Amino acid sequence: DADVTQTPRNRITKTGKRIMLECSQTKGHDRMYWYRQDPGLGLRLIYYSFDVKDINKGEISDGYSVSRQAQAKFSLSLESAIPNQTALYFCATSDALAGAPTDTQYFGPGTRLTVL
Amino acid sequence: GQNIDQPTEMTATEGAIVQINCTYQTSGFNGLFWYQQHAGEAPTFLSYNVLDGLEEKGRFSSFLSRSKGYSYLLLKELQMKDSASYLCAARDNYGQNFVFGPGTRLSVLP
Numbered sequence: 317d318a319d320v321t322q323t324p325r326n327r328i329t330k331t332g333k334r335i336m337l338e339c340s341q342t343k344g345h346d347r348m349y350w351y352r353q354d355p356g357l358g359l360r361l362i363y364y365s366f367d368v369k370d371i372n373k374g375e376i377s378d379g380y381s382v383s384r385q386a387q388a389k390f391s392l393s394l395e396s397a398i399p400n401q402t403a404l405y406f407c408a409t410s411d412a413l414a415g416a417p418t419d420t421q422y423f424g425p426g427t428r429l430t431v432l
Numbered sequence: 433g434q435n436i437d438q439p440t441e442m443t444a445t446e447g448a449i450v451q452i453n454c455t456y457q458t459s460g461f462n463g464l465f466w467y468q469q470h471a472g473e474a475p476t477f478l479s480y481n482v483l484d485g486l487e488e489k490g491r492f493s494s495f496l497s498r499s500k501g502y503s504y505l506l507l508k509e510l511q512m513k514d515s516a517s518y519l520c521a522a523r524d525n526y527g528q529n530f531v532f533g534p535g536t537r538l539s540v541l542p
Binding site for chain 1: 436440465473474475477480519521530532533534535
């Protein structure tokens with residue numbers, strides 16, 4: 317079984333609809349992230365959470381919200397979807413111990429979202 | 433500001449060596465990472481540098497110069513399966529976050 321899972325894998329929706337993307341992990345990591353990827357722009361950070369009670373905005377948080385329901389679950393919501401939110405969305409986890417430099421990220425398989 | 437630059441596309445021949453460069457500017461610095469991403473798939477971790485110098489892992493090596501804000505990924509004995517995008521990412525000290533470059537799409541030709 318995959319360590320980081322995302323649902324749905326593909327979603328087509330209409331402008332103005334509310335959408336939730338879900339991420340679950342079995343790695344036991346404290347840190348979770350949501351990114352979007354657009355051609356030519358690379359991965360951009362939307363929100364991140366270093367533990368259940370810690371939620372932080374990333375580079376492009378406008379139009380998005382998140383919920384960290386448990387250590388293993390981190391959901392991303394688009395309150396009112398718009399076409400320029402069409403992108404590939406990735407959830408990631410990491411396990412940075414205090415002072416540890418090797419904080420690599422483990423990515424889920426991605427959710428391809430299309431907003432018409 | 434925070435910025436990562438890397439070439440958009442590169443082409444190389446099977447069996448050859450290719451070097452993918454990356455320059456970065458971040459608010460503080462706490463590590464440089466390289467990821468491989470095949471089309472439509474998730475990025476996967478390749479290598480990590482936090483000190484200056486070369487780190488070798490099989491066919492892949494990564495180099496870092498912190499004073500120059502520069503890194504490269506060296507791929508040897510290229511195989512067709514190495515055709516992918518290669519993402520450079522710097523972790524900053526301030527937010528403990530990763531800043532990703534746009535990725536370099538490598539095409540390996542027979």
